Each structure stands twice: as C-alpha cells, then as structure tokens.
Amino acid sequence: MTFVFNLVLVTHLLGLAAIIGGYAASPTRVSEVLVWGARAQLISGLVLFGLADSIHSLDKHVILAKMIVKLVIAVAVAGFAEIARADAKRDKMIGWMPHAAGWLAIVNVCVAVLWT
Template identity: 65%
Template sequence: MTFVYNLVVVTHLLGMAAVVGGYVAAQPRVSELMVWGARAQILTGIVLVGMAESIHSLGKETNMPKVITKLVVAVLVAAFAEMGRADAKRGKAVPWMTHAAGGLAILNVFIAAVWH
C-alpha cells in the first residue's frame, strides 16, 4: 500500500508542477494545463488524506489544520483558474485572476513544505 500511496504523492507533485508551471509559462492568461493541475491537486490531495486516515499500516499522522487550510486555498486556486480560463477562451485576459490562482498555488507549496 505504501507504493500506491507514493504513486499518489507523485501525481500530487506532477499536479503541482502543472499548476505552477502552467501559471509561469502562460501568464497573464490562464492555460488549460493550469486548470487541470488545479483540479488534480484537490483530487489527489483528498485521496492522500483519505488513505493516510484509513490505512494504519502507512503510519501517517494527518495534520488536520494544515490539510484543511490547503484544501481551502486549493479550492480558491481552482475557482480563479476556472474563471480565468473561461475569460481567456473568450479572448479576454484578466491578469489579477491569473496571478491570484498562481500566487495561491505557490502559497500552498509553502504551506506544504514549511508547516509541520
């Protein structure tokens, strides 16, 4: 099971690369890659917490305040990315929305690494 859990961690890191890399490469517009990365983070993050909480042999202890904060930030990232992408498709770039999504995604990387 540890292997499966670690594979989900890999997809979580690839999702982080998509949302942050997609932001840096396409700003001030929101790219499709960034939107998919933002969706992937919510999904893979919830799977990680679900596995950590239910599979005791993994030996994981969930820091609930931390993951709830990450979830709230990730939902904001996805919301700004979805709205910014819809505008980009109509030929309109809304830079503040793109930077809000990208900046909050980077904030979540800090929370992931610094909050223990």
C-alpha cells in the same frame, strides 16, 4: 499500500508542477496545463488525505487544520483557474486571476512543507 500512496503522491507533485509551470509559461493568460493541474491537485490531495487518515500502517500523522487550509487554498486555485479560463474564451480577461492561481499554489507548497 505504501506504493499506492506514493503513486498518488507522484500525481500530486506532477499536478503542482503543472500549476506552477503553466503559470510561469503563461502568467497573463491561464493555460490548459494550469487548469488541469489545479483539478489534479484537488483530487489527488483528497485521495492522499483519505489514505493517510484511514490506513494506519502508512504511519502518517495528519494535521487536520493543515489539511483544511490546503483544501481551502486548493479550491481557490481551481476556482480562479476555471473562471480565468472561461473568461479568456470569451476574450474578457480579469488580469489578476492567473496571478492569484499561480501564487496561491506557491503558498500551498509552503503550507505543505513548512507546517510540520
């Protein structure tokens, strides 16, 4: 099970790279890479949480408040990314939205690593 957990963690870290890499490559217009990264973060994060919380042999100490904060931020990242992409398709862009998605993802990295 540890291998499965680590495999999902790899997906989670690739999703993170896609969000921040997508934002760095195109800070003013949301890219497909960022949108798919944000979707991957939500799904892989929830799977990691489910595995860590239910499989005791993994020996993970899940902090529920941290998971809730990460979930709220990840939903905001995905929401901003989806809205910004839909707007860009209609050539009606809200300037701050790609920045909000990118920077909130960076906030979530800080929450993930610094909240122990």
